[in-house]
Amino acid sequence: MPRTRIPAAAIGLSLLAGPALAHVTVDRATMPADSYVRIAIRVPHGCEGAATTGIRLQVPPELRGAKPMPLAGWTLTTRMEGGVTVQGEHGTAHVPREVSWQGGNLPDEQYQEFVMLVRTPSEQGATLYFPVVQECEGGKVSRWIERPAGPGDRPRYPAYAIRIVPKG
Numbered sequence: 001m002p003r004t005r006i007p008a009a010a011i012g013l014s015l016l017a018g019p020a021l022a023h024v025t026v027d028r029a030t031m032p033a034d035s036y037v038r039i040a041i042r043v044p045h046g047c048e049g050a051a052t053t054g055i056r057l058q059v060p061p062e063l064r065g066a067k068p069m070p071l072a073g074w075t076l077t078t079r080m081e082g083g084v085t086v087q088g089e090h091g092t093a094h095v096p097r098e099v100s101w102q103g104g105n106l107p108d109e110q111y112q113e114f115v116m117l118v119r120t121p122s123e124q125g126a127t128l129y130f131p132v133v134q135e136c137e138g139g140k141v142s143r144w145i146e147r148p149a150g151p152g153d154r155p156r157y158p159a160y161a162i163r164i165v166p167k168g
Helices: 008-021
Strands: 030-032 036-043 052-058 065-068 075-079 084-088 091-095 098-106 112-119 127-130 132-136 141-144 160-165
Touching: 030 036, 036 052, 052 112, 065 098, 098 112
Parallel strands: 030 160
Antiparallel strands: 036 112, 052 098, 052 132, 065 112, 075 098, 084 091, 127 160, 132 141
């Protein structure tokens, strides 16, 4: 019986891709500077088969505005402690430190998006990180909170990164 050989590089790539493909993400890789942008936090599955019951998002401090959208069946809360207040063209904006959607029930085999309207920094070039904690039934928790330690570093449980690009 012939043997099939799998190159070591292919195995290595599949191991690297595993965690990054299986976590909570945001629906964009870039956002224009000095803009209002709708983002969706995507939850593709639960925690090891358990239903998702809560999502907590740490709001990047570089954002100049963040307004979460309520989601039917979930309790929406914002934590202002450590948040910022910025003066803008439409008055004062309060940017929360954390946004959470709690008390829902998203079965492992279903998918959901949690939506926010954000105001991006006025300068391009920054990379913003969106750490998310996913809470599930039975006390299971997935923490997508790690930032790269340096160039080329690939965290096992990465916070989603979005790059700020030129406007227009």
